[in-house]
Amino acid sequence: MAHQASAIAIVGGGIGGLTAALSLLHAGFDVHVYEQMKDLREVGAGIQISPNASRILHRLGLAGKLAAMGVRPLAWHQRRWDDGRTLLHTPLGETVEAVFGFPHVQVHRADLLNALRDSFPAERLHLGHRFAGCTDRGDHVELSFENGARITSDAFVGADGIHSAVRRALFGDASPRFTGCVAYRGLVPAARLAHLRLPVESQVWMGPGKHFVHYYVQNQALVNFVAIVDQDDWARESWIEPADVAQALAAFEGWHPQVRAILGAVDETFVWGLFDRSPMAQWSVGRSTLLGDSCHAMLPFMAQGAAQAIEDGATLAACLAKGSPQDIPGALRRYESLRLPRASRVQTASRENKTRFHLPDGPQQQERDAQMASGSTDWSFKAVQWLHGHDAGIVEEGA
Ligand SMILES: Cc1cc2nc3c(=O)[nH]c(=O)nc-3n(C[C@H](O)[C@H](O)[C@H](O)COP(=O)(O)OP(=O)(O)OC[C@H]3O[C@@H](n4cnc5c(N)ncnc54)[C@H](O)[C@@H]3O)c2cc1C
CATH class of the missing domain: 3.30.9.30 (D-Amino Acid Oxidase; Chain A, domain 2)
Structure with missing residues (x-):
């Protein structure tokens, strides 16, 4: 199937990024993870x-x-x-x-x-790669890293946590x-x-x-x-x-x-x-999207931060697998439409529990x-x- 050749780059090798990577690999995608740390800790x-x-x-x-x-x-x-x-x-x-x-x-x-x-697979996990920037060229995305590495990919996923540099690159600055x-x-x-x-x-x-x-x-x-x-x-x-x-x-x-x-x-x-963070209006731009704490950081009062990041990966892989390889932005929009309302609901419930528990x-x-x-x-x-x-x-x- 054509989609099996699609290359997906994930920035961030935390619980969310690695679960998404495994889900995409199981769905037949050519997925690589770029993590800033030299050792996963x-x-x-x-x-x-x-x-x-x-x-x-x-x-x-x-x-x-x-x-x-x-x-x-x-x-x-x-x-x-x-x-x-x-x-x-x-x-x-x-x-x-x-x-x-x-x-x-x-x-x-x-x-x-x-x-x-x-x-x-270890050869698909690239440690010591700190995200520096991205450019959407229409038919692919270019990524650069602080170590000088540059790659191209069909789709790009920011899974780099609450202080997400990818989110800043895609949507501008907004502090948690x-x-x-x-x-x-x-x-x-x-x-x-x-x-x-x-x-x-x-x-x-x-x-x-x-x-x-x-x-x-x-x-x-x-x-x-x-x-x-x-x-x-x-x-x-x-x-x-x-x-x-x-x-x-x-x-x-x-x-x-x-x-x-x-x-x-x-x-x-x-x-x-x-x-x-407050729920975002949008997670995806063209061939790029976010997952996990980078787009829905929440208080741990529903014990759901990682669970929601894990869900993101499963939905993302399913949307890309079911979508057309010629329409990756469409598949990412479908992913966002399924995930954003649900993650936002959990964010809000987690915030409400602060008052409720205390x-x-x-x-x-x-x-x-x-x-x-x-x-x-x-x-x-x-x-x-x-x-x-x-x-x-x-x-x-x-x-
Ligand atoms: C006190 C507390 C208790 C919690 N308890 C629970 C619980 O019981 N259940 C639950 O589901 N969740 C819980 N959570 C939430 C959960 O820990 C997070 O939601 C989850 O870890 C988010 O995963 P992530 O992969 O999105 O981000 P992270 O785990 O933060 O991973 C991000 C990764 O991206 C990498 N990275 C960052 N910047 C860059 C860059 N520029 N370039 C390359 N890589 C980069 C980081 O090194 C890291 O490896 C808790 C959180 C807290 C604070």
Whole structure:
């Protein structure tokens, strides 16, 4: 088939870029990834892979690796910050698989990135290539890199994360917005927390101006935590920095002993300024498009940033495969029309959860808790059906 000869260049070898590359390779395209780093590295932190994303990773042949490296939590458990009262308890484990057809898996980010990289031909991954510029010549795109390399391609995908240089090149400058939240993240050896007898659950503790998430990764050898705190500004130059554990502990003064015990066992933590962007009007120009955080960076409060990037790759590959090789801009427009409204909805829901999760105790918090108790919001199956039940690989008209 003619489209099989189309060459696709992806800038950015993160979770989004590599998933898209694998999806395109499986669809028969001549795909190459250009990554700025000399070695692929990921921060030491966990990530939740919900069924809408695990469905795609399974389809790409990663089911075995995902099972070997990941932890399948038995439940999603939202709790009150001080007394630990259950606000919502959704069974996951085999139940989520029965409902959505695919598992919910918790993994170490580096493990996921390694699994993607190991599945992708090394000669197609070009490390040490920092994007410098692009020119659309009508029938092809030219790309240049800071190391002096120049290439041409039939289509070009920017998957270079929240500070995307490709987005700037295509759509001009627009800085990401500081969301008024910082996140302390880290990993604790599970053996150190054995006395807490933590269940194999993804637990989300919600309280005034903060929330705290923890879950196991790496075959339950490590407990991943994310401690989110409202903060007025982010004055640091870098968006992620080593942080003082005592500072994180002080922010959670008065919280449930389980939360404090996890933080108290931490050796090393990093603090992230959390940035997002407002939904864009457009992702594609001619033969170029964006995916992942470069076009829909979001707060992690739906645990969907990477999942949406993974969905992007599946839809992009399906649109290019179904489209005419003579009309790549048309296929990219179709991709954008399917993905942009959905990713924007998740961005908005993630932003709303900042307010919702961090309500001070009072009437609004009581109303939220009553909604959660009714089982129709947050991570109840009913509330996430639209999100976790979606198959991003289906792109037929009317899908
Ligand atoms: C605290 C926190 C918790 C999170 N938890 C979850 C979760 O549980 N579930 C979930 O789905 N998501 C989660 N996310 C979101 C998720 O991490 C991101 O949405 C996801 O990593 C985006 O993937 P990406 O490939 O688009 O970008 P990135 O992972 O940022 O990758 C971009 C790649 O592009 C490269 N690059 C950048 N600039 C250039 C350039 N000029 N030239 C060449 N290469 C370049 C970078 O080196 C990098 O490798 C969380 C985020 C945070 C901050």
